Amino acid sequence: MKTLVIADHDNGQLKPETSKTINAAVKLGFAVDVLVQGADISGMANDVALMDGVSNVLVADDAAYAHQLAENTADLVLSLASDYSHIVASATTTGKNFMPRVAALLDVAQVSEIIDVVDAETFKRPIYAGNAIATVKSLDTKKVITVRASSFDLQNEQTAAPITTISSSLENALSSFVSVEQTESERPELTAAEVVISGGRGMQNGENFALLNGIADKLGAAIGASRAAVDAGFVPNDMQVGQTGKIVAPNLYIAVGISGAIQHLAGMKDSKVIVAINKDPDAPIFQVADYGLVADLFDVLPELESAL
Amino acid sequence: MKVLVPIKRVIDYNVKARVKSDNSDVDLTNVKMAMNPFCEIAIEEAIRLKEAGTATEVVAVTIGAKASQEQLRTALALGADKAIHIETEEKLESLHVAKLLAKIVEQESPELVILGKQSIDSDNNQTGQMLAALTNRGQGTFASKVDVDSGTVKVTREVDGGLQTVELKLPAIVTTDLRLNEPRYASLPNIMKAKRKPLEVIAADSLGVDLAPRIQLVSVNEPAKRTGGIVVEDVAQLVEKLKTEAKVI
Numbered sequence A: 001m002k003t004l005v006i007a008d009h010d011n012g013q014l015k016p017e018t019s020k021t022i023n024a025a026v027k028l029g030f031a032v033d034v035l036v037q038g039a040d041i042s043g044m045a046n047d048v049a050l051m052d053g054v055s056n057v058l059v060a061d062d063a064a065y066a067h068q069l070a071e072n073t074a075d076l077v078l079s080l081a082s083d084y085s086h087i088v089a090s091a092t093t094t095g096k097n098f099m100p101r102v103a104a105l106l107d108v109a110q111v112s113e114i115i116d117v118v119d120a121e122t123f124k125r126p127i128y129a130g131n132a133i134a135t136v137k138s139l140d141t142k143k144v145i146t147v148r149a150s151s152f153d154l155q156n157e158q159t160a161a162p163i164t165t166i167s168s169s170l171e172n173a174l175s176s177f178v179s180v181e182q183t184e185s186e187r188p189e190l191t192a193a194e195v196v197i198s199g200g201r202g203m204q205n206g207e208n209f210a211l212l213n214g215i216a217d218k219l220g221a222a223i224g225a226s227r228a229a230v231d232a233g234f235v236p237n238d239m240q241v242g243q244t245g246k247i248v249a250p251n252l253y254i255a256v257g258i259s260g261a262i263q264h265l266a267g268m269k270d271s272k273v274i275v276a277i278n279k280d281p282d283a284p285i286f287q288v289a290d291y292g293l294v295a296d297l298f299d300v301l302p303e304l305e306s307a308l
Numbered sequence B: 001m002k003v004l005v006p007i008k009r010v011i012d013y014n015v016k017a018r019v020k021s022d023n024s025d026v027d028l029t030n031v032k033m034a035m036n037p038f039c040e041i042a043i044e045e046a047i048r049l050k051e052a053g054t055a056t057e058v059v060a061v062t063i064g065a066k067a068s069q070e071q072l073r074t075a076l077a078l079g080a081d082k083a084i085h086i087e088t089e090e091k092l093e094s095l096h097v098a099k100l101l102a103k104i105v106e107q108e109s110p111e112l113v114i115l116g117k118q119s120i121d122s123d124n125n126q127t128g129q130m131l132a133a134l135t136n137r138g139q140g141t142f143a144s145k146v147d148v149d150s151g152t153v154k155v156t157r158e159v160d161g162g163l164q165t166v167e168l169k170l171p172a173i174v175t176t177d178l179r180l181n182e183p184r185y186a187s188l189p190n191i192m193k194a195k196r197k198p199l200e201v202i203a204a205d206s207l208g209v210d211l212a213p214r215i216q217l218v219s220v221n222e223p224a225k226r227t228g229g230i231v232v233e234d235v236a237q238l239v240e241k242l243k244t245e246a247k248v249i
Ligand SMILES: Cc1cc2nc3c(=O)[nH]c(=O)nc-3n(C[C@H](O)[C@H](O)[C@H](O)COP(=O)(O)OP(=O)(O)OC[C@H]3O[C@@H](n4cnc5c(N)ncnc54)[C@H](O)[C@@H]3O)c2cc1C
Pocket: A199, A200, A201, A202, A203, A225, A226, A227, A228, A229, A240, A241, A242, A243, A244, A245, A246, A256, A257, A258, A259, A260, A261, A262, A263, A264, A267, A277, A278, A279, A280, A283, A295, A296, A297, A298, B013, B037, B038, B120
């Protein structure tokens, strides 16, 4: 029994999800190898080698893997799969894209977004927007699993594990990369930040999101948003927190002008402390907030910035 | 170009699911059901392709109990030309669904299959990718834009860092994200017309797919409840509480 983790990165930097996914993989109880695939990725392989519990790092550094196309990544993972009983990746948009392809090619039913490892074949995962937690047992001999990283801890350091280069260049004929529009931000990543401040439809427009900047600067916070704020074009899609966006669990989550629909709560209700600022005292967000402030956000945001 | 749209009957997105008292599953008795919201977006996209003259036929398909014909009728009312119901009383996993859909793809030979990215009940986010693997097609998941050209389709995808665009050879598989379009409502005359559109019923176990469970549901529990908080008077008190009580700033 041996586990293969596929590292997640943005072509230059490892995502914090990788370390947390390795934490989950270690809990399975077997040796953990980590595949780092991409183009020009040797620095990241060194970082992975230092993560506690990693036995071997496998590096597939090839132009075929530069854009993380699901078809190529799935074929690469498939070429390694016979050595492993468990194949694990983060439930990021990358992992969600290629892992079910791997599972189907192996004829395995994937277990998506686990939040706990009960034993090597039994896992907990949220269903129905987190309104229920299912305990499921995988009956397949091989397990294909994605991990909700926010439910696991970062791994400690170890002395570097050996790194093996694998020569592989599986370029598919079905899909090709065209372009990427990367959202540029100086702020910490939403899924890694200790503090997150999110704006909703109550922000009224994109310019008003600037009211969150000063507060985020002072708290070292990432800025998120509700679906309504993204749909309205106030902010880019990668800021959406929720059932179908990003899942966050920071020490402090501040929801501003967000009503608290179940789909939004699904993405943030495991935060340690929740603050809600909303002018409607009956907004459902107050049912999960540790501290609620019933007020007009346009009055209190400048006050909050200067009080910090 | 023929477009196939798999749709799923799920709990209405406004309804909060409740766990059964024996912890065996979620209780769906007398709960309002609807078409999975991502499938509504998939149907809408297919109909727009037809309206633009790109698609010639839109076929909706669902796998589920008899009651899921209600969602197929909705799809027909929205503009699908015909519907296929793969009937089963079993609760199937995404792998089973993908295998059954692969049979329908074989039968119907659609150039494009548009699925939702995720069912809001299982929250699996698997079926489209699995179908792409099983039919050896390229996949454009979490689409916020779909541009069909001759022989190819460009798909702009909502990814964690922003937007990625890929080009797929047709035939291909696309899954929808929230920003792809805003689904329309069915008009009353179209709802009436939908009753006369063709709806084919196929027994799931007649398609030669092994439907034995691969995942056993051991139990279903309520998530940890948050204990109710307090309402603060003003910003000063909020900051004070965050500093001295919660100690998070
Ligand atoms: C399939 C599906 C998936 C979804 N996925 C997600 C998801 O991942 N994430 C997500 O967030 N949503 C998601 N949603 C949408 C969700 O159902 C809600 O529609 C959305 O979260 C509402 O956003 P909101 O709270 O910003 O807007 P609203 O519900 O309109 O709330 C705005 C709030 O702002 C307050 N407000 C207005 N003005 C002020 C002011 N001046 N000062 C203070 N407060 C003010 C109002 O009182 C109100 O409570 C999904 C929906 C579906 C169907």
